[in-house]
Amino acid sequence: MQSGILNINLLNSPEGPRITKEAMLKQHARVIWMCGLSGAGKSTLAILLDKQLSDRGYISQIIDGDMVRSGLNKGLGFSHEDRLENLRRVAEVAKLFVGCGVITIVSFISPTYNARSMAKGVLGEPDFIEVYVNAPLEICEKRDTKGLYKLARNGKIRDFTGIDSPFEPPENPAVEINTGILTVEESAMKLLNFVLPLVGYKKQL
Amino acid sequence: MQSGILNINLLNSPEGPRITKEAMLKQHARVIWMCGLSGAGKSTLAILLDKQLSDRGYISQIIDGDMVRSGLNKGLGFSHEDRLENLRRVAEVAKLFVGCGVITIVSFISPTYNARSMAKGVLGEPDFIEVYVNAPLEICEKRDTKGLYKLARNGKIRDFTGIDSPFEPPENPAVEINTGILTVEESAMKLLNFVLPLVGYKKQL
Numbered sequence: 001m002q003s004g005i006l007n008i009n010l011l012n013s014p015e016g017p018r019i020t021k022e023a024m025l026k027q028h029a030r031v032i033w034m035c036g037l038s039g040a041g042k043s044t045l046a047i048l049l050d051k052q053l054s055d056r057g058y059i060s061q062i063i064d065g066d067m068v069r070s071g072l073n074k075g076l077g078f079s080h081e082d083r084l085e086n087l088r089r090v091a092e093v094a095k096l097f098v099g100c101g102v103i104t105i106v107s108f109i110s111p112t113y114n115a116r117s118m119a120k121g122v123l124g125e126p127d128f129i130e131v132y133v134n135a136p137l138e139i140c141e142k143r144d145t146k147g148l149y150k151l152a153r154n155g156k157i158r159d160f161t162g163i164d165s166p167f168e169p170p171e172n173p174a175v176e177i178n179t180g181i182l183t184v185e186e187s188a189m190k191l192l193n194f195v196l197p198l199v200g201y202k203k204q205l
Numbered sequence: 206m207q208s209g210i211l212n213i214n215l216l217n218s219p220e221g222p223r224i225t226k227e228a229m230l231k232q233h234a235r236v237i238w239m240c241g242l243s244g245a246g247k248s249t250l251a252i253l254l255d256k257q258l259s260d261r262g263y264i265s266q267i268i269d270g271d272m273v274r275s276g277l278n279k280g281l282g283f284s285h286e287d288r289l290e291n292l293r294r295v296a297e298v299a300k301l302f303v304g305c306g307v308i309t310i311v312s313f314i315s316p317t318y319n320a321r322s323m324a325k326g327v328l329g330e331p332d333f334i335e336v337y338v339n340a341p342l343e344i345c346e347k348r349d350t351k352g353l354y355k356l357a358r359n360g361k362i363r364d365f366t367g368i369d370s371p372f373e374p375p376e377n378p379a380v381e382i383n384t385g386i387l388t389v390e391e392s393a394m395k396l397l398n399f400v401l402p403l404v405g406y407k408k409q410l
Binding site: 017025050068071088093095096097100102122 | 222225226229230255259262264266268273276277279293294297298300301302304305306307327
């Protein structure tokens, strides 16, 4: 069986398959990268966006920071170094998904400029859409959906973003969703209305 | 913004979104896991299968062992431990893709029973379809598509499968493609004919 030349030519031109797949799916793939404090509502918005896109015939995929910690990123902790490696892998996986024409919804604290800049570097600027899910620390801590703020305040977990690890708000996000002011429905609608033009309108698949 | 309960219920039931997405894509997602020696033709068959599926309206994605080494698995080497971690991550990513309804084509030497058993464990038996791309070492070494066998024989790279690292042939693969005997076209056709019933026939997307 001959081999080699075929591999190299096709494997080195990921653009080809992506364009074909986007055309088949009738959508433009983008990475909707949602950053923000724990409890700001990233996962909730990710799920609602995925559902609303699906209802409109779009194919999307959620990559949730908490979820991949038990799979792809098993064994990584919350040190600065491990967080960056965590994020790097998520960005690489998101890159595979956009290469497949899929709208990729990342829900990931991604606390620092460096972290988000690395993700943008992996994905390329046109595909990396930075969404700031913004709620004040006081509100996130009051919600304390997963009980983690309490543990962090009691010193039972360390390096917790917003408590003893910094969160650097995006300076110029593509869109900001202020979940401290908007309701869930308003937040989800604002996000959807921002995303739809990016991924292209279409009829049902 | 309320949160929490919604997250947990939806995130813990990946079956829901998968069924929806498979229905939208009109296909069943499976992981076509191709193992075999370097030079056996895995990447070539992966590309051809992806293309042939695409021509029939299927959405599929290649995860190629060589390709992910420069991205997702950057920094990992060829020691036994690193190979397993390499494979574990590939299996986790493949799991995300089948969860999105996408037919996932893995091209990965995956040399040992243990390695493939770990992949099967991550993916679950119904989704893990083991394809043995089989060509004798002599033929693979003669082809030496990437010049790696020569380097391995000269001791310039170590732990090379088939030379100084073992390849344990699958005992009971779902299908075996003998690329030492079949032509490229015959090999690709045999693989496609095996895969189509698994992913379901359908009209163009």
